[in-house]
Amino acid sequence: MLKKKNSLERIDNTKERKVKNRKEKEVTRGKHYYANSHNFSKKTNPLPAKWTDKIICGDSQVILKQLPDNCIDLIFTSPPYNFGLDYEDTEDAFVWDSYFKALFGIFDECIRILKYGGRIVVNVQPLFSDYIPTHHLISQYFMRKKLIWKGEILWEKNHYNCKYTAWGSWKSPSSPYLKYTWEFLEVFCKGALKKSGDSKNADIDADSFKEWVSAKWTIAPERNMQKFKHPAMFPEELANRVLQLFSFKGDIVLDPFAGVGTTCLSALKLQRPYVGIDISPEYCQIAADRLRILPTFRETPILNKETGLTQF
Numbered sequence: 001m002l003k004k005k006n007s008l009e010r011i012d013n014t015k016e017r018k019v020k021n022r023k024e025k026e027v028t029r030g031k032h033y034y035a036n037s038h039n040f041s042k043k044t045n046p047l048p049a050k051w052t053d054k055i056i057c058g059d060s061q062v063i064l065k066q067l068p069d070n071c072i073d074l075i076f077t078s079p080p081y082n083f084g085l086d087y088e089d090t091e092d093a094f095v096w097d098s099y100f101k102a103l104f105g106i107f108d109e110c111i112r113i114l115k116y117g118g119r120i121v122v123n124v125q126p127l128f129s130d131y132i133p134t135h136h137l138i139s140q141y142f143m144r145k146k147l148i149w150k151g152e153i154l155w156e157k158n159h160y161n162c163k164y165t166a167w168g169s170w171k172s173p174s175s176p177y178l179k180y181t182w183e184f185l186e187v188f189c190k191g192a193l194k195k196s197g198d199s200k201n202a203d204i205d206a207d208s209f210k211e212w213v214s215a216k217w218t219i220a221p222e223r224n225m226q227k228f229k230h231p232a233m234f235p236e237e238l239a240n241r242v243l244q245l246f247s248f249k250g251d252i253v254l255d256p257f258a259g260v261g262t263t264c265l266s267a268l269k270l271q272r273p274y275v276g277i278d279i280s281p282e283y284c285q286i287a288a289d290r291l292r293i294l295p296t297f298r299e300t301p302i303l304n305k306e307t308g309l310t311q312f
């Protein structure tokens with residue numbers, strides 16, 4: 001009689017399990033069914049020179065309305081967290097309905113100006129203390145707007161934001177308070193998962209690619225927030241990874257909540273034109289100062305007479 005093999009002997013859990021007939025099954029099921037009824041145009045428009053490589057001070061929704069459709073390749077941003085942090089000149093403690101109405105109004109403009117195949121990446125930390133899953137609400141909104149969910153990246157900050165002063169129900173299952181040491185990056189595409197671009201303009205090396213497609217990034221938080229007078233900066237390394245993994249050299253990058261300009265700084269260093277918008281004159285000036293010290297910085301402060309907005 002043949003001896004029955006132990007299940008542990010039959011299965012090698014160290015090997016990747018592959019789905020049989022995966023391509024056929026994907027066709028049968030249908031990819032991103034929630035986004036397939038979109039009516040996005042594939043026609044692209046150039047970004048006018050007056051907006052290119054600028055830090056613009058003003059309300060993002062007002063400014064973005066002046067940009068043409070389908071002119072931006074990548075949007076990377078981190079909206080104000082609504083955590084009651086001490087942001088310059090702007091009340092960051094809206095009631096939630098007002099907060100999301102304002103945020104989604106700006107995201108509507110972002111979707112409009114994003115090119116077909118372009119990406120929007122939103123760095124967000126939900127307000128866990130109020131049980132508001134901001135990352136889910138933003139993702140649901142983009143899906144209702146027919147964007148394709150490309151994935152979610154966990155930005156592990158190594159316990160930086162894990163405070164042990166609130167436990168919920170201490171030593172009881174009644175209502176324990178869960179703690180998080182990471183933030184989220186929600187990644188969405190407009191119209192198509194694949195982005196067109198010249199392979200010669202891909203500036204990510206093989207080792208970085210293999211590391212970064214693993215969707216948990218361990219990156220230390222920004223250590224110079226006090227220096228730059230901003231309470232919620234993300235580090236330049238985070239922006240570098242997003243730009244190199246999701247865009248080509250020469251692609252136009254937008255940050256509608258630019259703060260002190262980290263996205264724009266990364267874009268300039270990585271040879272990508274940028275547009276940065278923020279409502280705080282102080283933050284815009286700090287962003288401009290950070291950019292001016294780079295040898296590739298090309299612009300000087302100007303006043304846009306058509307809009308009346310100060311540009312740096």
